[in-house]
Amino acid sequence: MTNFISVQLKKASEVDLAKPLCKFIQQSYPGGDAQAEHCRAAEELSRLRKSALGRPLDKHESALETLLRYYDQLCSIEPKFPFSENQVCVTFTWKDAFDKGSLFGGSAKLALASLGYEKTCVLFNCGALASQIAAEQNLDNDEGLKAAAKHYQFASGAFQHIKETVLSALNREPTVDISPDTVGTLSLIMLAQAQEVFFLKATRDKMKDGIIAKLANQAADYYGDAYKQCQYKDTLPKEVFPVLAAKHCIMQANAEYHQSILAKQQKKFGEEIGRLQHAADLVKTVASRYDEYVNIKDLVDKINRALTAAKKDNDFIYHDRVPDLKDLESVGKASLVKSTPVVVPLSQKFTDLFEKMVPLQVQQSLSVYNQRKADQVNRLIAQMREATNLANGVLASLNLPAAIEDVSGDTVPQSILNKSKSVIEQGGIQTVDQLIKDLPELLQRNKEILDESLRLLDEEETTDNDLRTKFKERWQRTPSNELYKPLRTEGANYHNILNKAVQADGQVKERYQSHRDTIALLCKPESELNAAIPSANPAKTLQGNEVVNVLRTLLANLDEVKKEREQLENDLKSVNFDMTSKFLTALAQDGAINEEAISEAELDRIYGSHKQKVQESLKKQEELLKNIQNAHQDFSKMKQSNNESNLREEVLKNLAVANDNFVELVANLKEGTKFYNELTEILLKFQNKCSDIVFARKTERDELLKDLQQSIAREPSAPSIPLPTYQTTPAGGSKPAASSTPTPAPRTMGTKPQPPARPPPPVISASSSSSSASAPSGTAAPPPGAPAPTPAPGATAPAGSTAPSQAQGPPYPTYPGYPGYCQMPMPMGYNPYMYGQYNLPYAPSPVYQNPGQAPYPAPQQPGYPFPQQPYYPQQ
Numbered sequence: 106m107t108n109f110i111s112v113q114l115k116k117a118s119e120v121d122l123a124k125p126l127c128k129f130i131q132q133s134y135p136g137g138d139a140q141a142e143h144c145r146a147a148e149e150l151s152r153l154r155k156s157a158l159g160r161p162l163d164k165h166e167s168a169l170e171t172l173l174r175y176y177d178q179l180c181s182i183e184p185k186f187p188f189s190e191n192q193v194c195v196t197f198t199w200k201d202a203f204d205k206g207s208l209f210g211g212s213a214k215l216a217l218a219s220l221g222y223e224k225t226c227v228l229f230n231c232g233a234l235a236s237q238i239a240a241e242q243n244l245d246n247d248e249g250l251k252a253a254a255k256h257y258q259f260a261s262g263a264f265q266h267i268k269e270t271v272l273s274a275l276n277r278e279p280t281v282d283i284s285p286d287t288v289g290t291l292s293l294i295m296l297a298q299a300q301e302v303f304f305l306k307a308t309r310d311k312m313k314d315g316i317i318a319k320l321a322n323q324a325a326d327y328y329g330d331a332y333k334q335c336q337y338k339d340t341l342p343k344e345v346f347p348v349l350a351a352k353h354c355i356m357q358a359n360a361e362y363h364q365s366i367l368a369k370q371q372k373k374f375g376e377e378i379g380r381l382q383h384a385a386d387l388v389k390t391v392a393s394r395y396d397e398y399v400n401i402k403d404l405v406d407k408i409n410r411a412l413t414a415a416k417k418d419n420d421f422i423y424h425d426r427v428p429d430l431k432d433l434e435s436v437g438k439a440s441l442v443k444s445t446p447v448v449v450p451l452s453q454k455f456t457d458l459f460e461k462m463v464p465l466q467v468q469q470s471l472s473v474y475n476q477r478k479a480d481q482v483n484r485l486i487a488q489m490r491e492a493t494n495l496a497n498g499v500l501a502s503l504n505l506p507a508a509i510e511d512v513s514g515d516t517v518p519q520s521i522l523n524k525s526k527s528v529i530e531q532g533g534i535q536t537v538d539q540l541i542k543d544l545p546e547l548l549q550r551n552k553e554i555l556d557e558s559l560r561l562l563d564e565e566e567t568t569d570n571d572l573r574t575k576f577k578e579r580w581q582r583t584p585s586n587e588l589y590k591p592l593r594t595e596g597a598n599y600h601n602i603l604n605k606a607v608q609a610d611g612q613v614k615e616r617y618q619s620h621r622d623t624i625a626l627l628c629k630p631e632s633e634l635n636a637a638i639p640s641a642n643p644a645k646t647l648q649g650n651e652v653v654n655v656l657r658t659l660l661a662n663l664d665e666v667k668k669e670r671e672q673l674e675n676d677l678k679s680v681n682f683d684m685t686s687k688f689l690t691a692l693a694q695d696g697a698i699n700e701e702a703i704s705e706a707e708l709d710r711i712y713g714s715h716k717q718k719v720q721e722s723l724k725k726q727e728e729l730l731k732n733i734q735n736a737h738q739d740f741s742k743m744k745q746s747n748n749e750s751n752l753r754e755e756v757l758k759n760l761a762v763a764n765d766n767f768v769e770l771v772a773n774l775k776e777g778t779k780f781y782n783e784l785t786e787i788l789l790k791f792q793n794k795c796s797d798i799v800f801a802r803k804t805e806r807d808e809l810l811k812d813l814q815q816s817i818a819r820e821p822s823a824p825s826i827p828l829p830t831y832q833t834t835p836a837g838g839s840k841p842a843a844s845s846t847p848t849p850a851p852r853t854m855g856t857k858p859q860p861p862a863r864p865p866p867p868v869i870s871a872s873s874s875s876s877s878a879s880a881p882s883g884t885a886a887p888p889p890g891a892p893a894p895t896p897a898p899g900a901t902a903p904a905g906s907t908a909p910s911q912a913q914g915p916p917y918p919t920y921p922g923y924p925g926y927c928q929m930p931m932p933m934g935y936n937p938y939m940y941g942q943y944n945l946p947y948a949p950s951p952v953y954q955n956p957g958q959a960p961y962p963a964p965q966q967p968g969y970p971f972p973q974q975p976y977y978p979q980q
Contacts, residue, residue: 108399109253109298110348111240112233112260112291115226115282117158118198118216123151125797129186129193132790133468139461146458150178157227164237172234173452176227179220180449181457184464188220190588191794194801197223198808202233202282203342213280213816216808218801221274225267228447229283232263236295239302250306254442257299262445264292277581281340290334290341292444294349297327299442301356314370318363319439325356326438344398351395355404358387360436362408365415374415375425376433381412383430467688470700474684477704481712482677485719489670492723494769496663499730501761503737504754506660509653517635521757524764525627525634531771533628537617540774544610547781551603551788558792559596562589565799572806579813582805592795599788606780613773616766623763638760639753652739659733666726673722677715682707 126147134140157175162168186193198216215222239256243249267288271279281287304320332349335341365380388405419425463471500506507518517525532539566585573580626637684707691698 108348109236109240109301110294110345111236113202114162114230114233114237115202116200117226118214119159120154120195120197121151122154122195123148125193125195126150126182126186128793128797143459143462146462149458150182153178158230162234164234164241166238169231169234169238170452170454172227172231173450174455176224176231177450177452177455178458179224179227182459183220183224184466185459185462185468186220187465188218190218190583190801191591191798194218194798195220196801196805196808197226199226199280201280202229203287203340204281214812215280216805217275217277218805219275221270225271225274225279225283228263228267229288231451232260232267232291232295235260235263236298239298244302244305247306247309250302250309254299254302254306257295257302258442259445261292261295261299261442262447264288264295265444266447268292284340286334286338287340290331293327293331293334294345296442296444297324297331297352300324300327300440301352303441304356304359314363314366315437316439318360318367319437320441321356321363322360322436323438323440325353325360328353328356347395347398351391351399354387354391355399355401358384358391358404358408361387362411364436365411369415373425374419374423375427378412378415378419378425378427379430379433381408381415382427383433384408385412463685463689464692466698467685467692470688470698470703471684473700474688474704474707478708481708482680485677485712485715486674489674489719489722492726493667493670494765496667496726496730497765498762499734500660500663501758501765503734504758504761505656505733505737507757507761508737508740508754509656517631517638518757521634521638521760522631524761525629525631528624528627528764528767531767534621534625537624537767537770537774540771540778541614541617544774544777544781547778547785548603548607548610551781551784554785554788554792555596555599555603558788558795559593561792561795561799562592562596565802569802569806572810576813579816580809582809585802588798588802592791592798595791599784599791602784606777609773610777613770613777617770620763620766620770623759624767627760627763627767638756652736656733656736656740659729659736663726663729663733666722666729670722673715673718677712680711680715682711 123144127144130140130143130147134143153171153175157171162172188195196216196218197220198214199222201213201215204213235256239253239260242253242256244253265288267283268285271283271285271288278284300320301324304317304324307317307320328349332346332353335346335349361380361384365377365384368374368376368380385405385408388401388408391399391401392405419427506520562585566589569585573584626634629637684704687703687707688698688700691703
C-alpha cells in the first residue's frame, strides 16, 4: 500500500570520554585498586560510545541494543560525574538529522558541554533506529507485525520523552530536529504507524469489520493530527507531508470500506453505497495527488468493485435511498497503541560500569561531612593547645619549676638544662632561620601559580567579549564572565588565604626577632649558659620544705595533664569513620540526603566522649594552676629576696619563655611550610581546572566560528543590482524611462595628459569588398544597415559615420577617465562568444583595453593603412 516513514540518524563528532573522566577520578578518589578500576570503566565507556556512534549502524536489533546500552550508561554516570562547562568539561557535537547542508556550508550542528544534550541526541538515535528497524519488518507474518508495532511504540515514547525534557536538559535553543515541535510530531507519526500495523494485523486475522473500521479510523485520526502539526512548519523533510496526507485519506477510506460491509450486514444498503462512494472519493484524491508517493491500485480496485456491485444490487433489488455524506454516522475509534515510556535501564543486557562509584550527591555530602569533622577536631585541639600555652605562660611568669630547683644560686637549674638540650637537638636558631628563609620562596611560587591561572581566564574572557561584540546575537554561547564566576570566587578565596598567610608570617617573624637573643642563649653550652645567668646566695636552704614538696607535686600533676592532652590529640586525629553507607542508605530511602542532620548526629556519637575528656582536662588544669599560684605565694614569702636573686630569677624566667616561644615558633613555621606545600597542590589543581576549561572553551569557540562562517556562506549575497538603462531599452528604440538608481559622480581628472586623437578609420565601401573577401576565414564585411564605428574621443568623426552604443556587457562606469568598451562593427560571421577578434578590418586602440587587463600592443593588421599608435598610460 505505502511505505512507512522512518527517521534519519543524527551524526555525532568523535569525543574522547576516557581522558576527562580519568582526570576527575584521579583528582577525586585516592589512588589504589578502586581508582584504577574506575579508570578502566571510563575507557570502556569511551569504547562503547565509539561503537554506538562512531560507525554506521545496521538496521538490526543488535545495533539498537548497543545504542540502548550506551544511553543507560549515560544515565548511570550522570549523578556520579559533574558534567558542566567548569568541572568535567566534555563538548558533544551533533549534526541536525534533517539539515542536508549547502554547497558552501555544512549541515547545521550544535556543540554543547552538556551530558543532557548527549543523552537527548542518543535517545533520538534510539527512536530513529527503532523506526528504521520497524520499517524493514516483513508485515506478511505475525512476527514481523509484532516487531514493527513494538518498535514504533518505542520510537514514539523516545520522541515524546525528548519533547518533555529537551529544554530543561539543554538550557538553550536546540537544533530543529530535537525541538519540542519536531519530536512531538515524530512521536505522533510513530504512534499512527503502530496503529496502522495493528490495523494490518486485524485485517490479516479477519477480525470483525466493525473493529477493523475503528482501528483504521483511529489511525486516520493520528495521521491527520500529525499532518496538522507539521503542515505550516518547515521542520521535517518535504516528502513526509504528502505521505501523511495520503495515509490519512487511505486509512479513512479503509474505515469507510469496512464500515460499509458492516452496513450491508445490517441491511443498510443505502448507507453501504454512501460509505463506498466516500471511500472511492478519498482514494481518487490520493491517486490524483499523491500517486508518486503511494501505490493504492489494489485498494482502488477493491472499493470500486464493491461500489459497483452495491449500486447494481440496490438499483435492481433494494432501491434503498443513499444518504448524504453529512447524514452518515461517524465511524468509531479504537486505539490499541500507546507510547512506550522511557524507563532506565532500556537495555536488557545493561551492566553499570561504575557500579562501585558513589553518586555525586554522596560525594558532595562526604566532602561536607569531612569538613565538619575537621572543623570539630581542630576546634578541640585548639582548645587543648591554648590551655597548654596558658599553663606554660603561668609557670614561666612564676619561674617554675626553675625556682624550686635553683636552691644553690650558682648552678643552672635542671629544667633550664633540659630546655636548652631540647632546643639544641631541634637545631636551635639555625632551624628557625632556615624555615623563615624558605617561606618567601614558597609564597612566591603559590602566587605565580594563582596569577597564571587567572591570566588564562582573563585572556579567554577578553577574546570571548571581543567576539561577542563583533558577532552580537550570533555569538550564542554562555558568556565567559558568567561561566567563570565560580572560578573567580575560588581564585579570590585563594588570594585572601595568601594575604592572611603573609600577615601570619609577619607576626611570626616579629615574634622571633623579639626572642631571638634569649633563644640563642639557650643554644649555648652549659658553661656559657651558667656564666650568662647571674648568681645569687640564698640565705637559707629550702630543700625538704613542705611548700617546695607541694609545688613539685602540683607541677608533676600538671605535666601529667599535658601528657594526657597529647595522647587525646592523637586519638582525635586517628578517629575515622566511613559515612558512605549512611549517605547511600539515606539517598535510597528518601531520594535525598539531609547531610547536616546525619553528620551532626554521627559526629556527636563519635566525638562525644572525646569532648567530655577535653572539658575534664581543662577543668583539672584550672584547679591545678590555682593551687600552684597559691603555693608559689607561700614559697615566695619563705624565700629571701635581694637584687641579685631577683635578677637571676628574671633571667631564668626569660629562658623559660624563650623555650616556649622556640617550640611554638618551630611548630608554626613547620605548619606554615606544610600549608604552603599543600596549597601548591591545591593551586596546581586549580590551574589545571582553569587550563582545561579554557582549552574546552577554545575548542568550542573554534567550532562556533566555523559554524558562523558556514551560516554566513549559506546566507543570500547582496541584493540584486538593477539593470542599466541600456539593457532595459525597448526594442523599438524609444527613450528609456529615467532610472531611479543614482548616477555616480564623475572622477576629478585634473590636468592629466590625454593621448593624441586617433586617426579616422578607412571608409569601407563596396569597392573594398574584394579585400574583405581576402581576409582570413571567419571574417566578413558588415551587413547592410550595420552601425558604423565611432571615432575615439577627441577625434573628428568622418562623414556618414554614426556613434556606436555601449558594449553589451557588465555595467562598467563610463564617466571621463575610465576606459570603456569600444564597440566594433560586427562582420557577417561574427561569433558573440569569441573574444579577441584580431582579424577585424581594423584593431582597437590599446587605450580601450578591457578594464582589469594589462594593455599590450596589438600586431599590425593587414589592410590597415595607418601606422600603429603609441600607448599613453593613464596617469
